[in-house]
Amino acid sequence: MVFDKSKNSKDERDDQINPARRKFFGAVAAGAAGGVVAAAMPSVARANDQTAANAVPLDTVPGSPATIGPPSAVLRLDEIGPVPADEQIYVGKTGSDFMVDVIDTLDLDYCAVLPGSTFRALQESLINYGNNKKPELITCTNEDIAASLAHGYAKVANKPMMALVHGVVGLQHASMGIYNAWCDRAPMIVVVGNTLDEAGRAPAGAEWDHSAQDNAAIVRDYTKWDDQPTSLEAFAMSMVRAKTISTTIPCAPTVIVADNEMGEHELPGPEPYIPSLTVDSTPVGDPASLAAAAKMLVSAERLVILADRLVRTQDGMDTLVALAETLGAPVIDLASRLNMPTRHPLNLSWAGEDLLTKADVVLVLEPVNLFGALHKYRDWPDRTYLQVVKPGTKLISIGTQNLLTHANFQDSGRYQPVDLAITGDGETSLPLLLEAVKQAGPKDASARAAMLKAASDKMHEKLRQNATYGWDASPISVPRICAELGYLIKDEDWALITPQDFQSFWPSKLWNFTKAYQYKGNQGGFGVGYEPGASIGAAMAHRDAGKRLSVGIIGDGSLMMNPGALWTAAHHKIPLLWVVHNNRAWHQERMHVQRMADRHSRGITRTTIGTTMTDPNIDFAKLADSMGVWSAGPITDPSALKPALQQALDMVRQGQPALVDVVAQGR
């Protein structure tokens, strides 16, 4: 039978329930607490699902209170007679099957999920109707992991995946991961379960706490668009729109609140229309502005290029290199993405301050925090800052930052005036800019390039020299961890799948990054806990792209926020290496507390309180082992590091996750 949803009142609906079933409800209600009544609702199964016939009456389930359970099978037969064969047994296509048809059109390979009753019909359809393919469910142990997994995946795959989360509570967990993705302009489609019509909720119990009039309000300040369709046709339209909006640059998460009621029942009539997906073009800088920029660039004497959230694809990196070479300009990679090959002689990221001080023109590509990039700042109570570039330096920016902002969260940074601000996607505008530069007649760049190469050689020599200090120390030095790991993978097709901020960017300082996919930046919103999920998502995309070797260095604090990701990696057999940078602290914050204690001239030896993870020390190898991840450690002797890394990498090459716990220096 099919509920007539047009019958809105409780009474009208009750009339639809056959009399025998009403009797059943009556019998149960006699001694029942509401929550159990909900659980005791007759099984609803598709025709091809045999399990309904074998359903165990609740009163035989251990732990269910006998006094309030439903009647036994015998009693039930006595009381209400045989249940009509057609009762709630759906043989046709359900609403949630149709939802899967819609999702099918969106080319989504994966859906990160942590189960919740508010989307139980959709989950069942994804598994049985959609056969758990495209999207394949990736089981997560916290919705924060689900969202960050989708975030990490999107940056490497350059396409979104779906995250399916429980109404209210699931979305609240996911919100941290969604915020990071928002700040990082990464696409994902978040589908949230809900039961909007209160008549559709079980009379008592969790469905009330997990339903909301406006679920998406929880994350609206940091998503690009949301909708709560109330019909299947509207669901189709909204899902397709959610993908279009999420993936149109600048990208960001979108949210669809999917009503469970819509999914549970058979399709009431003919299949609703599913619009085909429109792929929007990318906004680029206007020709006049690009020509004006080109003129300024070719006439600059000491041009510097800053690149931040710029490169998505290899074409983007190659064009940036071509532009820098054409102009003989140094590039400072601000590292929200890997923009410039780390050993290119024009990559002077670690000598940037000197170059900026002398610059007459600065070209900034996809700035994230431009003011921060152009100022020195002192973290003292006086908050002093100083502009690095000299007065009169001309600033040109190309980016999409102002195309997507919301009011509440302050992720846009301090306002930085710019002389020529060009709105348009950096990567897509680059070939046009390069063409305009060639038209404008660039000067011979060879002398400047030779001078910059000498500076780059000096910079690298100094970085490598700095890495030798503390080489044999225990706890093990961070540059040593990075150097050893980089050396073991250098001849393979590898990618770094974790941020580098807390490793002081030693991988970028030491390793030979040449491909855009080899590094995809950090959390976006600096929300710690991103790394475990995001590194799995990234590793999935690298695996799918052709068995790239995925390696990551992860903080103990970050891993402890979402240790359940270990299980997800083991369960789905995701090949990746996690090296735990185990400084037994939230070291970043410990330094902050130390700064305060020093300045307040008291208790300078007490800053371990609330900032360190000792007593007991956490055994990450055991933790990983308990969830099925191959592991080694704790490694305290630096000479034991290489063999452990070698063994772990072998496991990863065989297609499984591995973890090496390294007791390490703070920074």
Next chain:
Amino acid sequence: MLKIIFVTVFIAAPFTAMAQTSPENNAQPSGDAGHGKILFISDGCSECHGTVGQGGVGPHLAPKPLPAEAIASYIRHPAGVMPPYAASVVSDADVADIASYLRSVPAQPKLGSLPELND
């Protein structure tokens, strides 16, 4: 005007200053290196400079550290982003011990001897 060194609150972004220590001067050291090591860690110096003074958020201080007086003078009135340590919390005697510890740190291996840094 104050000399200002770039720092970020959360991240060490690409242009972290790469400060240099000066060579040790000739004055003959005093101070208890064992006690200095304890202080270097418990007073929080190691959080930013590493447990063997190899550097981290702050520059490397060892081997070949500045003389004790220069260290004392710097930590009382740092020029950049380092937080100040008053004499009431780190005495001159403590600094002498810290300097002694930093002097005891063995030399690092030669860059040329480490294949991991020469690929």
